[in-house]
Amino acid sequence: MKCSSPTDGESEEWLEIRTSTNKDIPEHYFSKEWASRLIEENPIEEPFGGLHNLGNSCFLNSVLQCLAYTPGLEKLSNSLPNVILENCSGKSCFLYHFGQLCKALRRLPIAAPHIFFANMRQISSDMECGVQQDAHEYLFALLNHFDDECRAPKENKAATYDTPVDSFFGGLFRETKICARCGHNDQTTSKFYDITLPLDADTLDGCFESFMKPRNVGSNYICEHCKQAGTCSTRTKFADTPNILIITMMRFTATVNKDERQVDFGLNIDLKEFVEDGVEHFYELFAVINHSGHQVNRGHFTCFVKCNGGSWYNCDDTKITKDTAQNVLDSKPYVLFYKRVHGPESAPIMVTFGIAPTEKKKKDAPPKPAKTRRRVLYDEEEEEQVETSKVPQLPKTQNEGFFSEVSDGENDLIEDGEMVVEKTFKNTDDRLITMHLVCTVTKKRL
Secondary structure (H helix, E strand, O other), X not given: OEEEOOOOOOOOXXXXXXXXXXXXXXXXXXXXXXXHHHHHHOOOOOOOOEEOOOOOOHHHHHHHHHXXXXXXXXXXXXXXXXXXXXXOOOOOOHHHHHHHHHHHHHHOOEXXXXXXXXXXXXXXXXXXXXXXXXXXXXXXXHHHHHHHHHOOOOOOOOOOOOOHHXXXXXXXXXXXXXXXXXXXXXXXXXXXXXXEEOOOOOEHHHHHHHHHOOEEEEEEEEOOOOOOEEEEEEEEXXXXXXXXXXXXXXXXXXXXXXXXXXXXXXXXXXOHHHEOOOOOOEEEEEEEEEXXXXXXXXXXXXEEEEOOOOOEEXXXXXXXXXXXXXXXXXXXXXXXEEEEEOOHHXXXXXXXXXXXXXXXXXXXXXXXXXXXXXXXXXXXXXXXXXXXXXXXXXXXXXXXXXXXXXXXXXXOOOOOEEEEEEEEEEEOOOOEEEEEEEEEEEEOOO
16 A cells, blocks of 8 residues: 655655554553653754745744744654554654654755645645644644644544643543532643643733633532532642643734734743642743734744754745754743653663772773663664663571661762762671772763
């Protein structure tokens, strides 16, 4: 089976669909941890080329550029399991062609997104070629189409991550309703791909506070516990935050022109106030969609995007220019793209144990070779070197008994360096044994 469509306007490319022996994708195949690793291992190092405006397609170009700068998404689209490609047989697989477009953007100064423009109706039946559209609406029509292409033909589950789109962009809200009569808590969980914030404050944090603040529900609420009609209060928090957080500022409504108010936002944000305990909450900005004009179906869409080194670029169709972070912050954003990062307090501590200096082996002793661990991602095999560190074994007595810790000696610890620890253990035959350990401590900043 084959499906076809040109991706860069030069030639028609054919996608071979090989028959898969396994028709089902295993449950939890696309985990949040899998997506997080894909994002961390595939940063965007260099700026891409521009995109031809094929006729009022600036909204499409801005969306595709922001997705192209989403770390890990190109890697995903270029390594799809065969069963997903087979599900798309007989029609265009847009997620596959997104990967081909990213390849074209890497090697060409200007590419043309013909397949996305010519097949607008396949992505959304409400959109047509040559007519200005809302970038936000197109973005989520495209993500939903990606999701449909990857979703196995089975009943969808509202609170699990069954597709790579879920694992990249999906998060969970938990709404808690508290009955005013009996105090019973009724919780519901819902999935989201983006958050649309009303412009109720002059800062992004203030808009979040307004969006997430507790509210009272009228007297028509019926408690499932006491079965009585009455009022209740509701509060909403993040039960799980997405790897890629998309925030849309509500600048357009059906009846009025664009809301031009300035909303201050940060290159880094902390959502700690709005998440449940144990949920990650630090984010870093990497893309912004902007709109110039007074109505969503008029004007012009552009975007800012960031490479891994911190350099920002302004993408205006075919024109790609280097820009500054301050110009990004001074803009009036329409759609913000953040990636989840580790915060300072969650930076992992890496501890390597070794034998005390007086007990170290001679330097001329041959080092042990590094072990090799194989990891398989779809059809590609990657090798990574795992350095092994020697962990001192507790001394053994003749009866091979267990040890219990008696006391800790004094030790000195610095931010990065060596720490000498004295430990005293007691054997099952009540013999005291003292050990000296050397720990090399490194705090890894992410």
